[in-house]
Amino acid sequence: MCVIRLRTGWCTARGEPLSAAEREAVAAVVRRAEQLDELEARRVGRLVARLEGMRRSAQGPAPRACLLCGETSRLLAPLRTCSICRNSACPKCVIDTPPHRSPIYSREQYMCNLCAETREMWKKSGAWFYKSLPKYILPERKVTGRYHDTELARSLQIRQEAGTISNECKTDSEPGSPLSIHAPSFSRQPSNTDSRKSISSQDTHHEWSETDILTHGVSGLSLHRTESMTQRSIAGLKRTSSKGSAYSLRSIRKEVPKTQPEKPTIPDSGFGTLEIKLAYDNATSSLAATVLRARGLIGMDMTGLSDPFCRLEILPREGTYSNRLRTKTVHKTKNPEFNETVHFFGITESDLAAKSLEIVIFDDDRYGCDEMGSAIVSLRDCVKAPTQLRLALSGASGTEPTGPRVLLALCYNTKKRALVVTICRAAELPPQDSNGYSDPFVKLHLDPDPYHKKHKTSIKWRNLNPVWNEEFLFETRPTELSRQNLTLTFWDKDYGKPNDFLGSLVLGASSKGRRLKHWMDCIKFPDHRHEQWHALTDTQHL
């Protein structure tokens, strides 16, 4: 049996196994495709950011004024009504819609620039095809978060060495100090405390620039920021103390005059890096894998932070027996210090030659775990001596979830002032009846909801892959959405005894990863249908 790593997860080739050369060829193509996908994600990110900028600078709907520029109606330039969002806009801010075959545009119609731009974005990003926005990476503002992190850590090291400072949290710099050349963003900050905050806020910003829409909804934001900051400075300190050697300090000092920041030694695909140590013990035939730390992980929650833990597994698996181990979770950080050793027993030397260790970083979450990145390392090299490695993490392999899952479409309808939730279908639901099927239905509600609306889908009898395509409305305001959670629970209908629980899903501003992105897309792009698969969790949280 032969296994190949694809974007879609692990794939087994039928028939005769693929040779090493074949695997390498496929892997090379996959890598090339990933490069292209990343470029594409960045392009879509730019489109999204552009539209968002436009939306932000728009005046907003008003009774007798232009939606975009706020111009009031005049005799020679009466306001037009956009045929899509039904808002008024001045002649400068609308376009005549081109003649369409479709009957709904048969009369003379106008489209406001905002709707026109949204439509263009929908076309250019491919969202028209996939029925929701594809994966995107928002453009970074000036410098990336990772840059700040390394800068900060390094600045702390320099400070310590120079002995000019007793409190490691002060990051302001006097003019002429090495820092002012080195990290321009620091020297621009007016005061020391402010500089700290703005660094972390920029950092947060680059991950989820929509935070500004939602700041009022998240009161704990500033708290997280400071918390993350202290953690980060602690991380920076630890690094100094653990390396602690004169060598690292000297090398830093050498670099100070350079204007360019230190390039990471390994290619970085934007998912961060991971440092591990591997040691093989012949006597006990055990492999000790120490996960030291990870740096520059992607942010998963609203504040741009994550709760990472690592899952380690020796691949390829032998039979159904799976040898998976995990580390503890480090909370609220993008630069976790794991410092944890796990032991794999019963590993022979021939195993070492043929097998590799896969490390997948997950985000710990009450409602399921999202993959944040993964790395694979061949065990061949750690036979002779313990080795310490720094690995670049590659992106989450499974863009589509597997196992019990639901296809959900969200759309905020500005006309109806309601969130339209479409339960399209579900797949691979667990069987709960003795006939090997379930009779699934879904209950859904918003929380908190002033109207206390609760909905239920119909029951699909004897079906593990039900198709519902049912729509439900929740009256709410977009500003409220950022404080609300949508809870879906899946049940197996039974007569005469309590219904069996099948799985659940919670979407909201406090959720993470894919779920957060879906929710945010829905808030950011109202009047658009956002369709996405989500994995169900088996925990029942009510």
Next chain:
Amino acid sequence: MGGADIKWQKDAGDQNFDYMFKLLIIGNSSVGKTSFLFRYADDSFTSAFVSTVGIDFKVKTVFRHDKRVKLQIWDTAGQERYRTITTAYYRGAMGFILMYDITNEESFNSVQDWVTQIKTYSWDNAQVILVGNKCDMEEERVVSADRGRQLAEQLGVEFYETSAKENINVKTVFERLVDIICDKMSESLDSEPAMLAGGARGQRLTEQPQNNANPNCNC
């Protein structure tokens, strides 16, 4: 190799385009998928048969209706043993070129199976074009153009006979597929108010009667 590398980087890194379409070429082994793609992307042809390992892709930017369209064209292995790898890429594809060899009856008979594969793995609004390749080899022809046309009609797709060797209809097929996808794009944005106006239809999309009112329930 260095030259090819540079070309790839230039093509792939070029961000100056409006739309990006992902296309997939599928069909039995040795019907000429790779040659077809090489003819289109590099304008080259070789008769030597080299079986594609798993998957490969090429990038080409075309100018169509005042829009620059970047095509990422996936070339798949026809062999059964790579099937799990190739089907993984069906999902992202907006257009399919389903190819058979006019000198090979079996490849024509498999078209129906390939259509089933598309239906199973791809998005439901993906567009398909049926292509009978190697039309330069008239003396070895076993599948008449009419049979191809009939099958295409039956499947509700467009049909072309091509030759990668003689460069017949190769460009036409790609351009036609791009046009079809462009049409589909405007159509889906215009005719589906649900997408732009946000599902302003009834509360329940499919209020189906409970026809199986007597289910085999186990309670």
